Amino acid sequence: MIVCVCRRISDREIARHARAGMGFDEIQFELGVATQCGQCEGCARDVVAQCSATCPTANIKLADSSLEGSSWNPLSPSLQASPAA
């Protein structure tokens, strides 16, 4: 379904960007949705909100809290794979 008639942007396109982790402002900047007459802003925000609620983005955390705050070093001994047993 076309959400933004002025820019010809569908709900699927907005949803695809929202599932990629983009917020409304980023999607608006990227696609130009709700940048002309503004009639579509509420519907576009609803699509983003629905996708954000049902399609959470990955939240990757370090298992070892002692590594937090340090920069990633691929040569760090603590990150190297141990030999197979």
Ligand code: FES
């Ligand atoms: S319908 Fe989206 S800006 Fe006009």
